[in-house]
Amino acid sequence: MSRQWWAALVFVAALALLPLGASDYLLSALTLVFIAALVGIAWNLMMGFAGQLSLGHALYFGVGAYTVAILAERYGVTPWIGMGIAFAAGAAIALLIGALGFRFAVRGVYFALLTIAFAEFGRIVFEHWSFVGGTGGFYLKALSATNVPLISLRGGARFNYYALLVTLTFAWWLSVAVVRSAIGYRWRAIRDDEDAARALGVPAFRLKLLAVALSGGLTAIAGGWSGLIGGSLFPDSVLGMRLSIDFIVAPIVGGIGTLFGPILGAFIVVPLNEWSRELAQAAGINGLNLLIYGVLLMAVIIVAPQGGWPWIARRLGLVERVPCRPGEQARNGVAIAASDSTTGDTHGQTSGRTQGQTPSRAQGQTSDRATQ
Amino acid sequence: MSAILQLKGVTRRYSGLVAVSDVSFDIEQGSITALIGPNGAGKTTTFGMIAGAISPSAGSIHYEGVRIDGVAPERLCAMGIARTFQIVRPLQGMSVIDNVMIGALNRTSNLKIARSNALDLLDRVGLGTKAFEMASNLTLPDRKLLETAKALATGPKLLMLDEVMAGLRPAEADRVMDVLSAVRAEGVTILLIEHVMRVVMAIAQHVIVLNHGELIARGTPSAIVTHPRVIESYLGTKAIHP
Numbered sequence: 001m002s003r004q005w006w007a008a009l010v011f012v013a014a015l016a017l018l019p020l021g022a023s024d025y026l027l028s029a030l031t032l033v034f035i036a037a038l039v040g041i042a043w044n045l046m047m048g049f050a051g052q053l054s055l056g057h058a059l060y061f062g063v064g065a066y067t068v069a070i071l072a073e074r075y076g077v078t079p080w081i082g083m084g085i086a087f088a089a090g091a092a093i094a095l096l097i098g099a100l101g102f103r104f105a106v107r108g109v110y111f112a113l114l115t116i117a118f119a120e121f122g123r124i125v126f127e128h129w130s131f132v133g134g135t136g137g138f139y140l141k142a143l144s145a146t147n148v149p150l151i152s153l154r155g156g157a158r159f160n161y162y163a164l165l166v167t168l169t170f171a172w173w174l175s176v177a178v179v180r181s182a183i184g185y186r187w188r189a190i191r192d193d194e195d196a197a198r199a200l201g202v203p204a205f206r207l208k209l210l211a212v213a214l215s216g217g218l219t220a221i222a223g224g225w226s227g228l229i230g231g232s233l234f235p236d237s238v239l240g241m242r243l244s245i246d247f248i249v250a251p252i253v254g255g256i257g258t259l260f261g262p263i264l265g266a267f268i269v270v271p272l273n274e275w276s277r278e279l280a281q282a283a284g285i286n287g288l289n290l291l292i293y294g295v296l297l298m299a300v301i302i303v304a305p306q307g308g309w310p311w312i313a314r315r316l317g318l319v320e321r322v323p324c325r326p327g328e329q330a331r332n333g334v335a336i337a338a339s340d341s342t343t344g345d346t347h348g349q350t351s352g353r354t355q356g357q358t359p360s361r362a363q364g365q366t367s368d369r370a371t372q
Numbered sequence: 373m374s375a376i377l378q379l380k381g382v383t384r385r386y387s388g389l390v391a392v393s394d395v396s397f398d399i400e401q402g403s404i405t406a407l408i409g410p411n412g413a414g415k416t417t418t419f420g421m422i423a424g425a426i427s428p429s430a431g432s433i434h435y436e437g438v439r440i441d442g443v444a445p446e447r448l449c450a451m452g453i454a455r456t457f458q459i460v461r462p463l464q465g466m467s468v469i470d471n472v473m474i475g476a477l478n479r480t481s482n483l484k485i486a487r488s489n490a491l492d493l494l495d496r497v498g499l500g501t502k503a504f505e506m507a508s509n510l511t512l513p514d515r516k517l518l519e520t521a522k523a524l525a526t527g528p529k530l531l532m533l534d535e536v537m538a539g540l541r542p543a544e545a546d547r548v549m550d551v552l553s554a555v556r557a558e559g560v561t562i563l564l565i566e567h568v569m570r571v572v573m574a575i576a577q578h579v580i581v582l583n584h585g586e587l588i589a590r591g592t593p594s595a596i597v598t599h600p601r602v603i604e605s606y607l608g609t610k611a612i613h614p
């Protein structure tokens with residue numbers, strides 16, 4: 001096992017043991033972190049690896065939340081099945097939007113606009129749809145005394161914590177597996193230059209659809225959990241534009257196009273968001289939390305333009321060594337983490353900016369390696 | 373020998389401009405053909421149409437007997453047509469070897485095999501020592517070599533190279549020519565756009581000359597250099613502006 005796998009294992013094990021000594025409040029807060037990380041991973045698959053910017057991920061999240069909640073509440077469908085249906089619903093909607101956009105070669109910001117339009121359309125539909133409660137919202141019944149969490153998938157803080165930890169770990173593993181497969185390589189090629197990738201035989205249309213479907217499906221599952229935990233759903237809170245923006249801040253702060261970045265970002269952004277919201281309330285200053293958000297983003301852009309994780313990973317020595325042929329150790333000694341999708345990659349959108357910086361970054365990495 | 377590629381009356385219009393006008397030619401299986409002509413003659417546009425990046429305004433293109441105009445570039449690549457871009461297009465966020473692996477994945481979905489194919493190819497074109505650098509760090513001549521390696525990695529039957537030797541040092545160009553001769557010996561058909569007449573004379577069996585979008589001459593290299601219209605429109609001007 002590589003150093004990275006060990007680090008991942010230690011990280012997950014530490015989180016698994018944490019409830020032994022943590023308060024319910026902390027566990028609930030961390031559960032929110034996990035949900036944000038889950039969506040961040042999903043969004044990042046699409047943006048950071050396949051290069052397709054979505055600013056409407058609240059749509060998948062909201063559809064997943066309503067799907068699981070309504071199936072359970074109205075039709076008595078266990079969320080075990082509900083989650084599967086939510087995944088399928090999220091993936092199907094993402095496929096629809098993707099197919100429409102990609103078929104007509106809607107690229108870049110125009111594609112992002114399309115995702116906003118669909119998400120807002122979805123929110124308005126839900127607001128006017130009495131079946132789902134309209135603006136009045138949809139509520140899950142309070143838990144009965146005979147509730148079995150493993151059947152209803154609803155429980156206390158500790159249950160929710162573990163449920164999300166398991167889901168997150170699975171999603172993370174899935175993202176690592178996909179990104180490191182041929183699919184991940186080809187996604188990054190599409191991200192960097194779609195036409196050049198197609199000239200090299202990359203079936204861009206199909207692979208982009210795969211990325212959006214996987215992303216939409218995983219996001220819907222996060223939404224499903226969020227609904228089960230919160231117990232009440234409102235179009236504005238699970239489908240709103242603000243949520244779509246919140247979702248992307250964590251992976252940006254953690255590092256777009258990195259495998260751990262969305263998780264790190266969620267650990268930074270969610271607590272900061274909670275804290276600043278409380279601060280804003282206490283101080284009676286509306287929008288203070290947004291200001292803090294803005295300052296954080298600027299700080300990240302200045303200190304670690306590729307996000308927090310590449311910055312930290314280099315210092316932890318978790319930058320993957322590039323595999324080489326036997327007898328070429330010398331080459332490996334100076335190799336930079338070029339092919340390491342876990343840490344180093346930047347996405348197409350910033351390549352113009354990072355291009356000029358890459359040499360110094362590369363040197364930084366090389367000398368880091370030398371001092372290890 | 374049979375034709376692997378046939379263009380019939382191929383035309384590409386841009387608003388108010390005919391970039392390629394009624395061009396017809398065959399490319400023989402296993403040959404090296406050079407496409408030459410002055411700047412703006414329509415060479416790159418012709419490539420783009422064969423590779424599926426641009427669709428012709430008129431005419432037809434057949435590859436291995438199948439009509440391919442309008443077919444998507446990734447499908448053509450899977451069918452064995454590879455092309456390089458005159459304005460190089462490295463995948464900037466990836467390492468040199470990963471760039472070539474993307475090409476190699478056209479033939480295999482096994483990453484290990486793709487990786488070792490890519491390393492072999494990088495060694496062949498002389499980029500082996502830079503395999504693990506970021507593609508964005510390469511100099512322009514190295515990016516040209518990378519273009520060639522990427523296209524070769526797809527395992528083409530028809531390899532189309534757009535000025536891949538422009539800007540290379542003579543030793544580097546010789547190396548690429550050796551690679552191309554070797555590739556051709558393996559049965560690959562090569563169509564190349566080239567301004568360096570030394571290269572054309574050395575490796576091409578056939579030459580096609582375009583001028584203002586029209587095919588004005590075709591023949592062996594030695595016949596082409598003495599062709600009056602070619603001298604007048606292309607080689608003559610080159611003599612004035614070397």
Ligand SMILES: Nc1ncnc2c1ncn2[C@@H]1O[C@H](COP(=O)(O)OP(=O)(O)OP(=O)(O)O)[C@@H](O)[C@H]1O
Pocket residue numbers: 386387389390391409410411412413414415416417418458
């Ligand atoms: N997308 C486009 N839109 C409009 N005009 C174009 C476009 N692409 C090419 N052209 C024009 O078509 C003509 C042929 O261009 P092309 O790039 O095929 O020439 P070329 O023979 O490859 O030249 P060079 O030797 O300079 O590479 C030129 O006049 C060019 O300006």
Ligand SMILES: [Mg+2]
Pocket residue numbers: 415416417458534
């Ligand atoms: Mg050209």
